[in-house]
Amino acid sequence: MSTKAGFLRARRPEQKQQRYAAILDAARELALHDGVGAVSLADIAAEVGMHKSALLKYFETREEIFLRLAETEFGEWAAGALAALATAGPDPREVADALAGSVADRPLFCQLLLYTPLTLERNVSLDVVRVFKLAIKGSMEDVMPALQRALPALDADACFELFMMTGMVAAGLWQAAHPSPQVVALHAEDPGAAPYPDFRASLVRFVWTYLAGLLAR
Amino acid sequence: MSTKAGFLRARRPEQKQQRYAAILDAARELALHDGVGAVSLADIAAEVGMHKSALLKYFETREEIFLRLAETEFGEWAAGALAALATAGPDPREVADALAGSVADRPLFCQLLLYTPLTLERNVSLDVVRVFKLAIKGSMEDVMPALQRALPALDADACFELFMMTGMVAAGLWQAAHPSPQVVALHAEDPGAAPYPDFRASLVRFVWTYLAGLLAR
Numbered sequence: 001m002s003t004k005a006g007f008l009r010a011r012r013p014e015q016k017q018q019r020y021a022a023i024l025d026a027a028r029e030l031a032l033h034d035g036v037g038a039v040s041l042a043d044i045a046a047e048v049g050m051h052k053s054a055l056l057k058y059f060e061t062r063e064e065i066f067l068r069l070a071e072t073e074f075g076e077w078a079a080g081a082l083a084a085l086a087t088a089g090p091d092p093r094e095v096a097d098a099l100a101g102s103v104a105d106r107p108l109f110c111q112l113l114l115y116t117p118l119t120l121e122r123n124v125s126l127d128v129v130r131v132f133k134l135a136i137k138g139s140m141e142d143v144m145p146a147l148q149r150a151l152p153a154l155d156a157d158a159c160f161e162l163f164m165m166t167g168m169v170a171a172g173l174w175q176a177a178h179p180s181p182q183v184v185a186l187h188a189e190d191p192g193a194a195p196y197p198d199f200r201a202s203l204v205r206f207v208w209t210y211l212a213g214l215l216a217r
Numbered sequence: 218m219s220t221k222a223g224f225l226r227a228r229r230p231e232q233k234q235q236r237y238a239a240i241l242d243a244a245r246e247l248a249l250h251d252g253v254g255a256v257s258l259a260d261i262a263a264e265v266g267m268h269k270s271a272l273l274k275y276f277e278t279r280e281e282i283f284l285r286l287a288e289t290e291f292g293e294w295a296a297g298a299l300a301a302l303a304t305a306g307p308d309p310r311e312v313a314d315a316l317a318g319s320v321a322d323r324p325l326f327c328q329l330l331l332y333t334p335l336t337l338e339r340n341v342s343l344d345v346v347r348v349f350k351l352a353i354k355g356s357m358e359d360v361m362p363a364l365q366r367a368l369p370a371l372d373a374d375a376c377f378e379l380f381m382m383t384g385m386v387a388a389g390l391w392q393a394a395h396p397s398p399q400v401v402a403l404h405a406e407d408p409g410a411a412p413y414p415d416f417r418a419s420l421v422r423f424v425w426t427y428l429a430g431l432l433a434r
Binding site: 037114117118119121122124125126129130133161164165167168169171172173175176179180181182183185186205206208209210211212213214216217 | 254331334335336338339341342343346347350378381382384385386388389390392393396397398399400402403422423425426427428429430431433434
């Protein structure tokens with residue numbers, strides 16, 4: 001990990017804002033490259049060229065950094081989902097494609113859906129969780145009515161279930177599609193092994209199937 | 218964490234076997250009480266009354282201990298699923314109840330489904346992963362034909378998808394049903410907040426809905 005040129009001490013508000021954004025950008029890039037679970041606070045500090053102690057003036061913990069990224073990812077996912085849902089339907093398959101595609105387009109979002117309850121909401125203060133939950137609530141209040149307009153046969157509870165299960169399966173499929181080096185090596189030993197499932201195609205097929213089940217219920 | 222009476226050095230094979238089992242038992246109890254993610258190698262060593270260095274003569278890493286537990290859990294889940302599937306059907310709802318119930322009955326299994334790809338298969342040797350994968354394959358080869366016999370309208374691929382998605386959603390719902398203390402505190406602040414979803418009821422409803430979608434496909 002190369003250390004970039006260090007920052008001088010930030011004094012003005014716009015300098016502080018710039019540094020705050022640089023920390024988030026460094027964390028995002030490292031997570032996209034190495035996976036969220038592999039990125040430490042020391043990695044982020046090295047990437048952005050700051051000391052860990054200076055970085056902790058901007059964020060409580062490593063987990064706050066990723067929770068802020070999750071907030072941004074949720075907001076950007078919501079904007080993408082709204083745009084895709086605006087032209088999807090009335091065929092439910094089109095709506096399933098739009099919803100699944102809006103998630104599959106965002107690899108960091110898929111990872112953060114997994115880590116949010118697992119670690120991110122655990123290693124931060126109540127205030128940080130409160131701000132995060134309010135932001136998510138806002139994103140959901142944008143998307144849920146659009147999903148219900150596109151799927152008039154489903155009620156609000158069923159639409160929420162569709163979103164929840166899409167998120168859980170996206171998180172699980174992301175893990176399955178990115179196995180450990182040991183699992184990759186084992187897979188290569190067995191010439192008869194089935195190929196890995198394609199993440200996007202598997203998610204699309206899941207959402208379409210589950211939606212068909214909700215419509216049949 | 219209280220330290221139990223320490224073991225003397227194990228010399229005979231049956232003593233070694235007893236100690237190996239005691240380590241696994243301690244890890245299982247701690248994980249059921251505190252959650253897999255919260256249990257360190259030091260915690261397990263303290264619980265079983267051994268030094269960490271002695272414990273590492275039995276297992277490569279903390280992750281091997283939990284991967285061995287996952288192997289056992291998979292085998293016990295398979296036995297439970299086989300028994301439940303033997304009397305379920307032909308109503309697909311009965312099969313969904315049997316499958317969902319076999320997973321929901323095993324809280325440690327639900328946690329280990331999440332941690333296996335996330336950390337357990339990463340922090341062990343290729344040989345340990347190989348033994349684990351062979352054991353899982355054996356369990357799956359027991360259960361999949363029984364699932365297909367109970368659901369004759371589905372082909373083998375669809376039965377495998379049903380199992381995979383049940384596992385992913387069980388792992389996600391388990392997280393959602395066991396939120397962090399911060400999330401619990403926030404929830405208590407809002408008198409209008411919806412109650413937490415019931416883990417078992419949510420999993421049963423998911424499996425039934427997804428199975429209906431597979432049958433409609």
